[in-house]
Amino acid sequence: MLIGIVGKPNAGKSTFFKAATLADVEIANYAFTTIKANQAIGYVSTDCVEAEFNVRCRPRHGFCINAKRFIPVKLIDVAGLVPKAHEGRGLGNKFLDDLRQADVLILIVDTSGTTDEEGKPTTNYDVCNDVRFIIDELNAWMLQLLKKDWLMLKRKIKIEHISLVDALAEKFSGLKITHEQIKKAIAKAGLSETPDRSDEQLENFVCCLRSIAKPIIVFGNKIDIASKQNITKLEQFCQQQGLSVVFGSAEIELALREAAHHGLIKYVPGSSTFEIFAREKLNEKQRQALSKIKMFLQEHPTGVQEVINKAVFGLLKYKVVYPVENEKLTDKDGNVLPDALLMPEHATALDLAEAIHSDLAKNFVAAIDVRTGKRLSKDYVLKHNDVIRIVTS
Ligand SMILES: Nc1nc2c(ncn2[C@@H]2O[C@H](COP(=O)(O)OP(=O)(O)OP(=O)(O)O)[C@@H](O)[C@H]2O)c(=O)[nH]1
Ligand SMILES: [Mg+2]
Structure with a gap:
């Protein structure tokens, strides 16, 4: 299981990734901090059956706290995507190849609206635009891959009498796309068996294939500094688009996981409380930070564990x-x-x-x-x- 973390520059992808994996990656308040993709192990969580069987489990992989079982999943944090990346803007879309093996994508949106589509500081940015253009770029990337070999595929279908499904499955095998997914996308797009198809038909097919093979869940990040208006706007937009969305703060989750890692607090990822172990070990700054976090959690969980769980169990139905x-x-x-x-x-x-x-x-x-x-x-x-x-x- 590989979960791809995508989004524009400066949205908080690496913060999310680090919170979920505690991997040592660079985080900074400017665009294109991440250039090379990072991969590490995070966890999806579920109620362990140990409680039902009245036993104490001993996991060989992952861990279990308070009957919450944490199962390892791989996460990949890629470079930021900008509009027209498929034409070479920003870091281009070559790095999208890092997502070839991804089963599902978490799209990180900066809900605060304080960074533009290139990750530069701005005000009143339309947060829905991030969802729109990132999905367009992902679709354009797949379309480019298909168009590159389309003539060759057409010839194969005509001369070697290979079926359309087989030809497309072979073409997309490197993207971990199955026969079954190709068939579903062909049916959904109403693509005919005749070899000549308009650009529009191909675009529509790729759009369907992307949504089936690389489904997306949106994470509305930075809600600690976002307006209620922005949150509602993004929520309604996702609903219209048929996309699931979870809101939260990667930065707060990261602070909690690091504090837990250093033995300062007990925190079960995904819960809305934590326990301070040794108050006397905390300095004044840490005490203030933790009390701010406590206030945040009273209103809202950080969403990081929730969105990973929803991606795996909700979207992929694992x-x-x-x-x-x-x-x-x-x-x-x-x-x-x-x-x-x-x-x-x-x-x-x-x-x-x-x-x-x-x-x-x-x-x-x-x-x-x-x-x-x-x-x-x-x-x-x-x-x-x-x-x-x-x-x-
Ligand atoms: N207020 C707030 N800031 C956040 C949150 N998550 C991330 N940030 C900040 O956003 C900035 C960008 O974070 P990164 O994780 O480096 O963003 P990125 O998407 O990986 O950026 P690139 O690698 O440049 O594409 C940093 O200053 C983070 O501290 C959050 O939940 N709340
Ligand atoms: Mg980054």
């Missing part, structure tokens, strides 16, 4: 499945509920076996639903929170 080796819910080393795996919407018991180890899939006999003891076939479609034991030959 499920969490716990594979175990026996009815005691452990692996062979005695770790309780050792793994929580993120599985795609339609994944089956056999897909789960494959995700654990290809040998398990090869020797698959059945899966057992540990809750009920029921035997499940390889085609069983996994449900969220399933606890499964795989039986092999």
Whole structure:
């Protein structure tokens, strides 16, 4: 699972990325601070089934606090995007290639309206414009990729009699786009099988494909300094566009996670409270900062964990499945509920076996639903929170 962090320069992408991963990246109040993409591990969170089974889990990857299970996901923070990047403006759109493997994108918007589309200081900027132009740029990037090889693809379809779906799937295989997604996009765009298509038809197809294969969720950032008007405006605009939006502050989440990392507070990412461990260890500045943060949290959570969760579970509809080796819910080393795996919407018991180890899939006999003891076939479609034991030959 790879989550791409996109947006214009200075919107707070690296702040968001650092808050989610605690990776050491550069953050600064000017445009194009990030030039080379950063990748690190963040976490998606879910209610752990340990509470239901009345056990204490011991995760092999990620962690669990107060029955909230944090499952690792990869995040990538890319350079800022400006209008007409696909024509080479700003840093161009070559760096968009960094997003090829992304499953979902979080679009960071500076809701304060104090930076223009190039990330320079301004006032009263129309915050909806960021969503508009970034989506246009992403679509233009994909269209460019398609147009570059369109003549060659047409020839393949005509001479080698390759189907349109196969030809497009081959073209977009480097963008982690599946046959199924191409088929859906062709149907949604009403693209015909005839090889001659207008530019408009291709544009429409790419637009559909992008929304299916690289879905977007908006994060309205910097609400600590944003006006209510801007928040409402962006919320209504996203609603009109059929986009999910979460509001918050990456900077406040970063402060909380760093304070927790340094042992000053106990903070479970995503919660709207924190606990100060050692008040005497805090200096006056830290005390003031934490009391400001407390006031912010009374009004609003920081939104960082929420938007990651919504991207994975809401947009992508992934499920969490716990594979175990026996009815005691452990692996062979005695770790309780050792793994929580993120599985795609339609994944089956056999897909789960494959995700654990290809040998398990090869020797698959059945899966057992540990809750009920029921035997499940390889085609069983996994449900969220399933606890499964795989039986092999
Ligand atoms: N007030 C406020 N400022 C924020 C917030 N998030 C980020 N910032 C500030 O916004 C500025 C830009 O942050 P970055 O994270 O470097 O932005 P970026 O989008 O990565 O910028 P580029 O790498 O240049 O594209 C910095 O001064 C941050 O401190 C927030 O939630 N609230
Ligand atoms: Mg940056």
